[in-house]
Amino acid sequence: MIRFGTIGTNFITKLMIEAGSHLESFELRGVYSRTEERAGEFAGEYGAPLTFTSLEALVQSDEIDAVYIASPNSFHVEQAVLAMAHGKHVLCEKPLASNEQEAAQMIAAAQQHGVVFMEAVKSTLMPGFLSIKENLHKIGKVRRYVGSFCKYSSRYDSYREGTVLNAFNPKFSNGSLMDLGVYGIYPMVVLFGSPQNIKANGIRLESGVDGEGSVLAAYEEMEAVIMHSKINHSYTPSEIQGEEGVIIIPNISEPSGVYIQYNDGTTEHLDEKNDFPPMYYEIKEFISLIEKGEKQSDINSHKSSLITSQILEQAREQMGIVYPADK
Structure with a gap:
């Protein structure tokens, strides 16, 4: 099982979880939100056993293998780099970053820490x-x-x-x-x-x-x-x-x-x-990369995201x- 933690409690995250539930190797393990009330409400809705109100606690958890980021675009770089620095694989919603410099920073972090990093473009x-x-x-x-x-x-x-x-x-x-x-x-x-x-x-x-x-x-x-x-x-x-x-x-x-x-x-x-569901295929690709020991998708590649x-x-x-x- 690939144990996911999520950042973002919006409708996109809900669609991702519902799509991921069709994959046997997908497990929603933890939910992050700025408030305990919202984290608990969201986790309860989808049966996640862990809640976090601290990003550091999320990325340091031994019970989380991968992090799905669906926060506002301007937060992506900080959250992704933090997660990858703690050895977490990262699936980050599109657009990947605010600008080219941030995208390059995220890709460099993925290469430095040897984790899977992919932009979540479903299409x-x-x-x-x-x-x-x-x-x-x-x-x-x-x-x-x-x-x-x-x-x-x-x-x-x-x-x-x-x-x-x-x-x-x-x-x-x-x-x-x-x-x-x-x-x-x-x-x-x-x-x-x-x-x-x-x-x-x-x-x-x-x-x-x-x-x-x-x-x-x-x-x-x-x-x-x-x-x-x-x-x-x-x-x-x-x-x-x-x-x-x-x-x-x-x-x-x-x-x-x-x-x-x-x-x-x-x-x-x-x-x-x-x-x-449409998001099923990106989650399947992401999990497959982790299971095969590969670091990036041939289609949703680091190069495609950077360009x-x-x-x-x-x-x-x-x-x-x-x-x-x-x-």
Whole structure:
């Protein structure tokens, strides 16, 4: 069994625990929260025997093998480095860090202490995305990648009424690009590597984060377009456009229903059935790495995470978005 401790008691952590429960080698052992009341409530809901109100106590516990981090983005680096320094494997929610320097620091800590460290991007480990990778050659030379994820945030209602919640607070390294844009950028990096250059534009809200925006990424023989928003919806699918056809991805954050529309009018469905919750596949990958004695994923690799962090930081600079963590 891989005994997990969690940092963060939000809905993402709940989804992770529910997905992990489908794996025989997953055990929720401990829960951290700043208050004993919340830690006890959350642990009781999911049957975790241990609660912590001290991060040091969590990472020093002999009953914890791995730590799942789902705290605000600006806390990731400190918590991940602390856990890895105590020999804990770390699965850290996306985006990995506030900026490239923090991401590099986390990766260096993982290498120094010989632990598994992986960014928890669920989409690139789901069957639908693996099918895209396997069948990408069928559309010929790729000329354009389009990653679109625009989803109106319920927290924006509060923002419009004058209350700035965490999702729109630069203190926590948040905003549309970090929260949703990463869903378009990370798969692009996994499939095509680092772009030659990027150009970014966006709408900067008064709170200091971006509400929506777009990123153009230039490659040697193709271009990529990333669209993201937390202040409006879009129902536009994502696409990979090749000279022989187009791979259509209805939902880039949870790839399913994927198919190829060929130039001759024929269609080939690539969809792989998701037998488990979306987060199951990233947890399975993470546990498998620990069990095999490997240190990083071939897909959600340190390199992919570092390149993604570079792109996110460059895009923010061009939009004029600066976090306290950058200073």
